[in-house]
Amino acid sequence: MLRASLRQVSAALRDGHVTPTELCQRCLSLIKSTKFLNAYITVAEESALKQAEESEERYRRGQPLGVLDGIPIAVKDNFNTAGIETTCASNMLKGYISPYNATVVQKLLDQGAVLLGKTNLDEFAMGSGSTDGVFGPVRNPWSYSRQYKEKSVPKSHSEDEESNWVITGGSSGGSAAAVSSFTCFAALGSDTGGSTRNPAAHCGVVGLKPTYGLISRHGLIPLVNSMDVPGILTRCVDDAAVVLGSLAGHDPKDSTTIQDNFKPFELPNLTDVSKLSIGIPKEYHAPGLSSEILALWSKAADLFKNAGAKVVEVSLPHTRYSIVCYHVLCTAEVASNMARFDGLEYGHRSDMNKSTESMYAATRREGFNDVVRGRILSGNYFLLKQNYENYFVKAQKVRRLIANDFVKVFGSGVDILLTPTTLSDAAPYTEFIKEDNRTRSAQDDILTQAANMAGLPAINVPTALSERGLPVGLQFIGRSFQEKQLLTVAKWFEKQVKFPMIQLEEVKRHDHGVFQHQKSASFS
Amino acid sequence: MWALRLCRGLRAVPVPPVRALRSAVPPRPAWQHGEPRPGPQQQVTAEVLGQLEHLALVDFRDAEGVERLQKAIRFADQLREVNTDGVEPMDSVLEDRCLYLREDDVTEGNCTEELLKNAREKVEEYFVAPPGNIPLPKVEDQETFLQGS
Numbered sequence: 001m002l003r004a005s006l007r008q009v010s011a012a013l014r015d016g017h018v019t020p021t022e023l024c025q026r027c028l029s030l031i032k033s034t035k036f037l038n039a040y041i042t043v044a045e046e047s048a049l050k051q052a053e054e055s056e057e058r059y060r061r062g063q064p065l066g067v068l069d070g071i072p073i074a075v076k077d078n079f080n081t082a083g084i085e086t087t088c089a090s091n092m093l094k095g096y097i098s099p100y101n102a103t104v105v106q107k108l109l110d111q112g113a114v115l116l117g118k119t120n121l122d123e124f125a126m127g128s129g130s131t132d133g134v135f136g137p138v139r140n141p142w143s144y145s146r147q148y149k150e151k152s153v154p155k156s157h158s159e160d161e162e163s164n165w166v167i168t169g170g171s172s173g174g175s176a177a178a179v180s181s182f183t184c185f186a187a188l189g190s191d192t193g194g195s196t197r198n199p200a201a202h203c204g205v206v207g208l209k210p211t212y213g214l215i216s217r218h219g220l221i222p223l224v225n226s227m228d229v230p231g232i233l234t235r236c237v238d239d240a241a242v243v244l245g246s247l248a249g250h251d252p253k254d255s256t257t258i259q260d261n262f263k264p265f266e267l268p269n270l271t272d273v274s275k276l277s278i279g280i281p282k283e284y285h286a287p288g289l290s291s292e293i294l295a296l297w298s299k300a301a302d303l304f305k306n307a308g309a310k311v312v313e314v315s316l317p318h319t320r321y322s323i324v325c326y327h328v329l330c331t332a333e334v335a336s337n338m339a340r341f342d343g344l345e346y347g348h349r350s351d352m353n354k355s356t357e358s359m360y361a362a363t364r365r366e367g368f369n370d371v372v373r374g375r376i377l378s379g380n381y382f383l384l385k386q387n388y389e390n391y392f393v394k395a396q397k398v399r400r401l402i403a404n405d406f407v408k409v410f411g412s413g414v415d416i417l418l419t420p421t422t423l424s425d426a427a428p429y430t431e432f433i434k435e436d437n438r439t440r441s442a443q444d445d446i447l448t449q450a451a452n453m454a455g456l457p458a459i460n461v462p463t464a465l466s467e468r469g470l471p472v473g474l475q476f477i478g479r480s481f482q483e484k485q486l487l488t489v490a491k492w493f494e495k496q497v498k499f500p501m502i503q504l505e506e507v508k509r510h511d512h513g514v515f516q517h518q519k520s521a522s523f524s
Numbered sequence: 525m526w527a528l529r530l531c532r533g534l535r536a537v538p539v540p541p542v543r544a545l546r547s548a549v550p551p552r553p554a555w556q557h558g559e560p561r562p563g564p565q566q567q568v569t570a571e572v573l574g575q576l577e578h579l580a581l582v583d584f585r586d587a588e589g590v591e592r593l594q595k596a597i598r599f600a601d602q603l604r605e606v607n608t609d610g611v612e613p614m615d616s617v618l619e620d621r622c623l624y625l626r627e628d629d630v631t632e633g634n635c636t637e638e639l640l641k642n643a644r645e646k647v648e649e650y651f652v653a654p655p656g657n658i659p660l661p662k663v664e665d666q667e668t669f670l671q672g673s
Contacts, residue, residue, distance in 0.1 A: 096642060097642065099638040099642075212617050226616050255624045255625065256623060257624070258621060283555060287553045287555070287556050294551075297549050305548075318606070320555045321603065324602045324603055325603065331596070342581070344653055345642065345643050345651055347642070354658070355656070355659075357581065357660045358660060361577075361583055361660060365582055374593070374596070377593055381596075384576075397612070399613075399614045403614060438595070438596065454617060455618070
């Protein structure tokens with residue numbers, strides 16, 4: 001049951017095979033037994049059970065609110081939730097309880113979803129590993145899968161699991177791990193440079209970054225206002241479409257959401273891809289791309305070609321500068337956004353009380369980690385009067401060149417771009433932390449960041465397992481506001497590759513196989 | 525097919541023809557990471573460091589913090605390689621749309637109590653700050669100043 005998709009479990013709720021309370025309890029008990037993953041910062045057991053009970057009542061009356069009614073979900077801990085702590089995995093916000101719900105959270109609750117808890121991340125979503133938060137790193141559920149254990153050769157039995165576990169990617173690693181380990185049916189992440197798609201790729205789940213302006217950011221604690229979007233993590237593409245349908249649309253509280261009408265859609269089963277033109281941007285063969293992923297990408301391109309689609313090599317020449325450009329724009333916006341954390345109105349406040357300024361400085365030293373402080377300082381440097389033109393404005397100009405690259409390619413008749421999502425499969429934690437956060441982010445966001453620069457929708461689709469038995473995903477990038485086309489193609493691809501389901505002992509013990517997926521002959 | 529091969533032959537990066545016919549995915553990386561820019565690395569002066577510290581209100585005056593800033597600047601310097609003559613800066617991807625402006629009416633409020641809940645120090649309906657108008661001390665005085673609290 002827990003391994004079912006959102007739509008399947010929704011049907012089971014409707015047909016009375018399971019009640020919202022039973023489902024909620026099962027998820028909560030699985031969260032407890034997978035606590036070692038560190039996917040959740042806060043588990044809202046009491047309010048979740050209450051929401052489940054209310055949902056149960058609606059089902060009893062025969063008036064459920066829709067497909068999400070009674071569905072257990074999780075939300076990244078940088079979305080405000082009324083009554084539940086919102087920490088951003090930072091000392092700065094430990095204990096902070098928002099007086100309001102983020103619009104996306106409110107929409108999910110209004111449609112009957114059951115909020116299980118808040119998921120772990122890198123502090124203020126700054127990172128690509130989910131290793132740099134104050135609550136410790138998130139462990140990738142695949143580290144404990146039969147698939148990985150069979151393939152990895154432990155040096156000795158004792159250090160086996162302790163030293164071999166791999167990272168989830170980030171910064172929405174908690175949300176990706178939560179969906180991947182079956183503790184919830186969908187989760188919200190956020191995506192500024194790849195923070196939803198990167199952990200989705202490493203955890204073998206679907207990760208959708210919608211077009212900028214389609215989903216409200218109200219209540220998402222901002223990182224880079226001009227690029228942040230709420231992200232959606234689910235087990236399959238159809239589920240992502242369901243959640244997108246429940247979240248998208250104009251929000252009077254976010255002036256950057258567009259006012260066009262959004263109609264929720266169901267995805268058709270594509271049978272003919274011959275009218276599709278798939279672009280392969282050559283710059284996405286970036287230095288450091290693993291040969292395994294290269295081969296998989298190539299195979300995926302052939303898959304489309306053999307099915308009759310037109311597959312063409314295209315060029316996005318400024319891709320290589322997107323990370324550098326991002327580095328400047330991100331730190332600049334961070335410098336401005338983080339100014340609000342001064343200890344006066346909310347969040348951590350230092351005991352230093354000599355003067356207002358010294359209290360501010362001490363609060364921020366105690367409240368932020370090195371990564372956040374480092375970005376604030378670099379951002380302030382790039383924004384100095386004497387540097388503004390050379391760095392900040394220069395980066396904004398490069399941003400236009402990056403966005404124009406996409407305009408040209410889509411203008412040439414390409415429908416969808418197919419690229420890898422990450423350079424390699426997930427690194428063991430012990431390897432990952434050898435590099436500093438900035439270097440890591442620069443490497444890891446390289447294939448995902450440009451879509452944020454241009455505001456385009458992009459999705460990670462789990463594709464195959466690597467030689468080490470870890471998930472590898474590919475990314476599709478579509479035209480602005482063309483989510484339906486993007487997801488339709490992604491769904492077709494998902495169906496062809498038959499990504500294997502994670503084999504977890506913990507889940508088997510908790511679950512009765514009502515919905516055993518018949519998956520065989522996978523794509524690798 | 526021949527046309528395709530001819531066309532590929534004109535590219536700077538040679539592509540083995542057999543592979544090229546098989547897949548649209550290029551077999552070799554299309555670019556390489558840039559070398560650190562030659563020439564003198566611009567050092568951040570003590571004056572600028574002081575200015576930054578005041579602006580950012582975080583102290584970082586340890587060797588590691590300065591080194592991290594230097595690295596961040598060096599990384600950003602790669603932008604100079606890009607020709608941006610005549611390119612307009614881009615603030616937002618929604619630049620050619622009208623952003624939504626709501627009516628200037630009060631739609632919510634009366635939540636003083638709730639908002640004050642998250643503040644550590646308050647008196648009646650006020651947030652309380654330590655004495656103002658005292659600038660952060662100069663670096664050399666900082667230690668004694670901070671210890672004095």
